[in-house]
Amino acid sequence: MSPVIDICSLEELPPGEHRLVEWEDPEVGVFNCKGELLAIEDRCSHDDGSLLEGEVDTDTCTVECPRHGSVFELRTGKPVNLPAYVPVDTFPVSVEGGVIQLEVD
Numbered sequence: 001m002s003p004v005i006d007i008c009s010l011e012e013l014p015p016g017e018h019r020l021v022e023w024e025d026p027e028v029g030v031f032n033c034k035g036e037l038l039a040i041e042d043r044c045s046h047d048d049g050s051l052l053e054g055e056v057d058t059d060t061c062t063v064e065c066p067r068h069g070s071v072f073e074l075r076t077g078k079p080v081n082l083p084a085y086v087p088v089d090t091f092p093v094s095v096e097g098g099v100i101q102l103e104v105d
């Protein structure tokens with residue numbers, strides 16, 4: 001079974017917010033996209049840019065890598081434009097007793 005770690009209370013991550021979870025390497029970004037909780041690794045598959053330092057679009061649930069502009073879908077981890085073409089990892093997120101939990105492997 002994959003380890004599950006507590007992130008924060010649901011109130012601490014309202015829609016439109018995101019936060020970095022320091023879990024081994026790479027670190028993980030958890031996003032609240034219009035009430036949908038999503039998590040991806042914080043490392044661009046093109047050249048290791050920090051995706052959490054990029055611009056998040058909560059209308060499309062995407063994040064743009066700040067280094068060369070590849071946009072990644074938060075739900076799937078897939079890039080939608082070059083130069084990145086390999087998906088980044090995604091992680092299951094759940095809420096248990098009002099606490100956001102992240103399943104990591």
Ligand code: FES
Nearest residue numbers: 044047049065068
């Ligand atoms: S490092 Fe992200 S697009 Fe190049």
